[in-house]
Amino acid sequence: MRELSPSTQLAYSKFALHQDATQTFAGRRLVEITWSQFSQLTMILQEVFYVHRYSGSISLSSAALISSSYAIFTVVTYWFSTYVAPEEYSQPQCRTGIALFVFGEGVNLYHHFILSNLRTTGPNQYKLPQGGLFRYIWCPHYLGEIISFMGIALISQHLYVALLQVSSSLYLCTRAYNTKKWYKEKFGSHHERWCVFPWIF
Numbered sequence: 001m002r003e004l005s006p007s008t009q010l011a012y013s014k015f016a017l018h019q020d021a022t023q024t025f026a027g028r029r030l031v032e033i034t035w036s037q038f039s040q041l042t043m044i045l046q047e048v049f050y051v052h053r054y055s056g057s058i059s060l061s062s063a064a065l066i067s068s069s070y071a072i073f074t075v076v077t078y079w080f081s082t083y084v085a086p087e088e089y090s091q092p093q094c095r096t097g098i099a100l101f102v103f104g105e106g107v108n109l110y111h112h113f114i115l116s117n118l119r120t121t122g123p124n125q126y127k128l129p130q131g132g133l134f135r136y137i138w139c140p141h142y143l144g145e146i147i148s149f150m151g152i153a154l155i156s157q158h159l160y161v162a163l164l165q166v167s168s169s170l171y172l173c174t175r176a177y178n179t180k181k182w183y184k185e186k187f188g189s190h191h192e193r194w195c196v197f198p199w200i201f
Protein backbone atom coordinates (compact mmCIF):
# COMPACT_ATOMS: atom_id res chain seq x y z
CA MET A 1 0.00 0.00 0.00
CA ARG A 2 2.84 2.40 0.83
CA GLU A 3 3.82 2.41 -2.86
CA LEU A 4 0.52 4.23 -3.72
CA SER A 5 1.60 7.40 -1.98
CA PRO A 6 4.68 9.35 -3.18
CA SER A 7 5.43 10.35 0.40
CA THR A 8 5.68 6.78 1.65
CA GLN A 9 6.94 4.84 -1.38
CA LEU A 10 10.35 3.24 -1.09
CA ALA A 11 13.08 5.42 -2.52
CA TYR A 12 14.87 3.08 -4.87
CA SER A 13 13.13 3.42 -8.24
CA LYS A 14 13.47 5.87 -11.14
CA PHE A 15 10.04 7.31 -10.31
CA ALA A 16 10.77 7.82 -6.60
CA LEU A 17 10.41 11.44 -5.51
CA HIS A 18 13.26 11.46 -3.03
CA GLN A 19 16.47 9.47 -2.81
CA ASP A 20 17.06 8.01 0.62
CA ALA A 21 20.81 8.40 1.15
CA THR A 22 20.81 6.11 4.16
CA GLN A 23 19.16 3.35 2.17
CA THR A 24 21.58 3.70 -0.76
CA PHE A 25 24.45 3.69 1.71
CA ALA A 26 23.12 0.53 3.43
CA GLY A 27 22.84 -1.13 0.02
CA ARG A 28 26.49 -0.40 -0.76
CA ARG A 29 27.49 -1.71 2.68
CA LEU A 30 25.72 -4.98 1.87
CA VAL A 31 27.61 -5.30 -1.43
CA GLU A 32 30.99 -4.93 0.31
CA ILE A 33 30.09 -7.27 3.18
CA THR A 34 28.50 -9.83 0.80
CA TRP A 35 31.65 -9.78 -1.32
CA SER A 36 33.94 -10.45 1.68
CA GLN A 37 31.71 -13.18 3.20
CA PHE A 38 31.16 -14.86 -0.17
CA SER A 39 34.89 -14.78 -1.01
CA GLN A 40 35.71 -16.32 2.37
CA LEU A 41 33.16 -19.09 1.89
CA THR A 42 34.46 -19.76 -1.66
CA MET A 43 38.02 -20.02 -0.31
CA ILE A 44 36.96 -22.52 2.37
CA LEU A 45 35.03 -24.63 -0.16
CA GLN A 46 37.88 -24.72 -2.68
CA GLU A 47 40.31 -25.70 0.13
CA VAL A 48 38.02 -28.54 1.16
CA PHE A 49 37.26 -29.82 -2.36
CA TYR A 50 40.45 -29.08 -4.33
CA VAL A 51 43.42 -28.44 -2.01
CA HIS A 52 43.44 -30.90 0.91
CA ARG A 53 43.18 -34.64 1.37
CA TYR A 54 41.66 -34.88 4.85
CA SER A 55 42.65 -37.85 7.05
CA GLY A 56 39.33 -38.18 8.87
CA SER A 57 35.64 -37.47 8.54
CA ILE A 58 33.41 -35.05 10.43
CA SER A 59 30.24 -35.96 12.32
CA LEU A 60 26.94 -34.60 11.07
CA SER A 61 26.38 -32.74 14.35
CA SER A 62 29.78 -30.96 14.15
CA ALA A 63 29.19 -30.10 10.48
CA ALA A 64 25.73 -28.73 11.36
CA LEU A 65 27.15 -26.71 14.28
CA ILE A 66 29.95 -25.18 12.16
CA SER A 67 27.65 -24.42 9.18
CA SER A 68 24.90 -22.88 11.30
CA SER A 69 27.42 -20.78 13.30
CA TYR A 70 28.89 -19.53 10.03
CA ALA A 71 25.41 -18.70 8.68
CA ILE A 72 24.43 -16.89 11.90
CA PHE A 73 27.71 -14.93 11.95
CA THR A 74 27.10 -13.87 8.35
CA VAL A 75 23.54 -12.69 8.99
CA VAL A 76 24.58 -10.85 12.18
CA THR A 77 27.47 -9.21 10.29
CA TYR A 78 25.05 -8.01 7.57
CA TRP A 79 22.55 -6.82 10.12
CA PHE A 80 24.89 -4.70 12.21
CA SER A 81 26.79 -3.37 9.19
CA THR A 82 23.67 -1.65 7.85
CA TYR A 83 23.37 0.29 11.13
CA VAL A 84 26.53 2.35 10.63
CA ALA A 85 25.45 5.87 9.70
CA PRO A 86 26.86 7.30 6.42
CA GLU A 87 28.42 10.29 8.23
CA GLU A 88 30.27 7.94 10.61
CA TYR A 89 31.56 5.67 7.86
CA SER A 90 35.15 6.09 6.68
CA GLN A 91 35.94 5.14 3.06
CA PRO A 92 39.75 5.01 3.61
CA GLN A 93 39.13 2.58 6.49
CA CYS A 94 36.91 0.50 4.20
CA ARG A 95 39.61 0.40 1.49
CA THR A 96 42.21 -0.62 4.10
CA GLY A 97 39.79 -3.37 5.20
CA ILE A 98 39.42 -4.67 1.63
CA ALA A 99 43.23 -4.67 1.17
CA LEU A 100 43.72 -6.49 4.51
CA PHE A 101 41.03 -9.00 3.59
CA VAL A 102 42.63 -9.83 0.20
CA PHE A 103 46.13 -9.98 1.74
CA GLY A 104 44.95 -12.24 4.62
CA GLU A 105 43.18 -14.65 2.29
CA GLY A 106 46.35 -14.76 0.11
CA VAL A 107 48.49 -15.63 3.16
CA ASN A 108 45.92 -18.28 4.13
CA LEU A 109 45.81 -19.87 0.68
CA TYR A 110 49.60 -19.89 0.20
CA HIS A 111 50.14 -21.79 3.46
CA HIS A 112 47.28 -24.18 2.71
CA PHE A 113 49.15 -25.13 -0.47
CA ILE A 114 52.32 -25.79 1.58
CA LEU A 115 50.31 -28.02 3.95
CA SER A 116 48.60 -29.90 1.13
CA ASN A 117 51.97 -30.61 -0.57
CA LEU A 118 53.19 -32.38 2.58
CA ARG A 119 51.00 -35.36 1.74
CA THR A 120 52.76 -37.21 -1.03
CA THR A 121 51.70 -40.79 -0.33
CA GLY A 122 48.37 -40.74 1.48
CA PRO A 123 45.93 -38.89 3.70
CA ASN A 124 47.39 -40.06 7.04
CA GLN A 125 50.88 -38.73 6.46
CA TYR A 126 52.17 -35.88 8.69
CA LYS A 127 55.39 -33.94 8.14
CA LEU A 128 56.94 -30.78 9.57
CA PRO A 129 55.76 -27.90 7.38
CA GLN A 130 58.57 -25.69 6.05
CA GLY A 131 58.70 -22.47 4.04
CA GLY A 132 56.82 -19.19 4.17
CA LEU A 133 55.83 -18.13 7.68
CA PHE A 134 56.07 -21.78 8.84
CA ARG A 135 59.70 -20.84 9.64
CA TYR A 136 58.41 -18.83 12.62
CA ILE A 137 54.90 -20.03 13.48
CA TRP A 138 52.90 -23.27 13.44
CA CYS A 139 49.70 -21.83 11.98
CA PRO A 140 50.34 -19.14 9.35
CA HIS A 141 47.10 -20.15 7.61
CA TYR A 142 45.25 -19.12 10.79
CA LEU A 143 47.23 -15.86 10.90
CA GLY A 144 46.05 -15.16 7.33
CA GLU A 145 42.46 -15.84 8.35
CA ILE A 146 42.79 -13.53 11.38
CA ILE A 147 44.13 -10.73 9.14
CA SER A 148 41.10 -11.17 6.87
CA PHE A 149 38.80 -11.09 9.95
CA MET A 150 40.32 -7.70 10.83
CA GLY A 151 39.65 -6.65 7.23
CA ILE A 152 35.96 -7.53 7.61
CA ALA A 153 35.81 -5.52 10.86
CA LEU A 154 37.23 -2.47 9.02
CA ILE A 155 34.82 -2.91 6.10
CA SER A 156 31.85 -3.13 8.48
CA GLN A 157 32.99 -0.48 11.01
CA HIS A 158 30.46 -1.69 13.58
CA LEU A 159 31.75 -2.47 17.08
CA TYR A 160 29.71 -5.69 17.41
CA VAL A 161 31.05 -7.01 14.08
CA ALA A 162 34.59 -6.24 15.30
CA LEU A 163 33.85 -8.17 18.53
CA LEU A 164 32.57 -11.14 16.49
CA GLN A 165 35.80 -11.15 14.47
CA VAL A 166 37.85 -10.98 17.69
CA SER A 167 35.93 -13.98 19.07
CA SER A 168 36.64 -15.97 15.87
CA SER A 169 40.31 -14.97 16.15
CA LEU A 170 40.46 -16.18 19.77
CA TYR A 171 38.94 -19.47 18.64
CA LEU A 172 41.68 -19.86 16.01
CA CYS A 173 44.33 -18.93 18.61
CA THR A 174 43.09 -21.78 20.82
CA ARG A 175 43.33 -24.17 17.85
CA ALA A 176 46.83 -22.87 17.14
CA TYR A 177 47.82 -23.55 20.77
CA ASN A 178 46.51 -27.13 20.47
CA THR A 179 48.34 -27.50 17.13
CA LYS A 180 51.63 -26.43 18.76
CA LYS A 181 51.11 -29.00 21.57
CA TRP A 182 50.37 -31.69 18.95
CA TYR A 183 53.56 -30.90 16.95
CA LYS A 184 55.58 -31.02 20.19
CA GLU A 185 54.25 -34.48 21.05
CA LYS A 186 54.65 -35.80 17.51
CA PHE A 187 57.99 -34.31 16.44
CA GLY A 188 59.70 -33.43 19.78
CA SER A 189 60.23 -30.18 21.63
CA HIS A 190 63.40 -29.16 19.76
CA HIS A 191 61.26 -27.71 16.94
CA GLU A 192 60.40 -24.36 18.51
CA ARG A 193 57.97 -21.99 16.78
CA TRP A 194 55.33 -19.51 17.91
CA CYS A 195 51.66 -20.54 17.70
CA VAL A 196 50.29 -17.81 15.44
CA PHE A 197 51.81 -14.35 16.16
CA PRO A 198 55.62 -14.29 15.85
CA TRP A 199 57.33 -13.15 19.13
CA ILE A 200 53.93 -12.61 20.80
CA PHE A 201 51.97 -15.89 21.05
Ligand SMILES: NC(=O)c1ccc[n+]([C@@H]2O[C@H](COP(=O)([O-])OP(=O)(O)OC[C@H]3O[C@@H](n4cnc5c(N)ncnc54)[C@H](OP(=O)(O)O)[C@@H]3O)[C@@H](O)[C@H]2O)c1
Binds near residue numbers: 116
Ligand atom coordinates in the same frame (compact mmCIF):
# COMPACT_ATOMS: atom_id res chain seq x y z
N1 LIG B 1 36.14 -19.04 10.72
C1 LIG B 1 36.50 -19.83 11.72
O1 LIG B 1 36.10 -19.65 12.86
C2 LIG B 1 37.42 -20.99 11.43
C3 LIG B 1 37.54 -22.01 12.37
C4 LIG B 1 38.39 -23.07 12.10
C5 LIG B 1 39.10 -23.08 10.89
N2 LIG B 1 38.96 -22.08 9.99
C6 LIG B 1 39.72 -22.07 8.76
O2 LIG B 1 39.56 -23.30 8.06
C7 LIG B 1 40.76 -23.66 7.44
C8 LIG B 1 41.19 -25.08 7.84
O3 LIG B 1 41.43 -25.14 9.24
P1 LIG B 1 41.87 -26.48 9.96
O4 LIG B 1 41.83 -26.21 11.45
O5 LIG B 1 41.12 -27.64 9.40
O6 LIG B 1 43.43 -26.59 9.46
P2 LIG B 1 44.46 -27.72 9.75
O7 LIG B 1 44.11 -28.49 10.97
O8 LIG B 1 45.81 -27.11 9.72
O9 LIG B 1 44.29 -28.74 8.53
C9 LIG B 1 44.26 -28.38 7.19
C10 LIG B 1 44.64 -29.62 6.35
O10 LIG B 1 46.06 -29.76 6.36
C11 LIG B 1 46.40 -31.04 6.87
N3 LIG B 1 47.61 -30.89 7.72
C12 LIG B 1 47.77 -30.05 8.78
N4 LIG B 1 49.01 -30.19 9.30
C13 LIG B 1 49.63 -31.13 8.55
C14 LIG B 1 50.94 -31.74 8.59
N5 LIG B 1 51.86 -31.36 9.51
N6 LIG B 1 51.26 -32.68 7.68
C15 LIG B 1 50.34 -33.06 6.73
N7 LIG B 1 49.11 -32.53 6.63
C16 LIG B 1 48.74 -31.59 7.54
C17 LIG B 1 45.21 -31.47 7.72
O11 LIG B 1 45.27 -32.88 7.87
P3 LIG B 1 44.13 -33.73 8.67
O12 LIG B 1 43.04 -33.94 7.67
O13 LIG B 1 44.82 -34.99 9.06
O14 LIG B 1 43.72 -32.90 9.86
C18 LIG B 1 44.07 -30.95 6.88
O15 LIG B 1 43.83 -31.80 5.78
C19 LIG B 1 41.80 -22.60 7.85
O16 LIG B 1 41.96 -21.68 6.79
C20 LIG B 1 41.21 -21.94 9.03
O17 LIG B 1 41.64 -20.60 9.14
C21 LIG B 1 38.12 -21.05 10.23
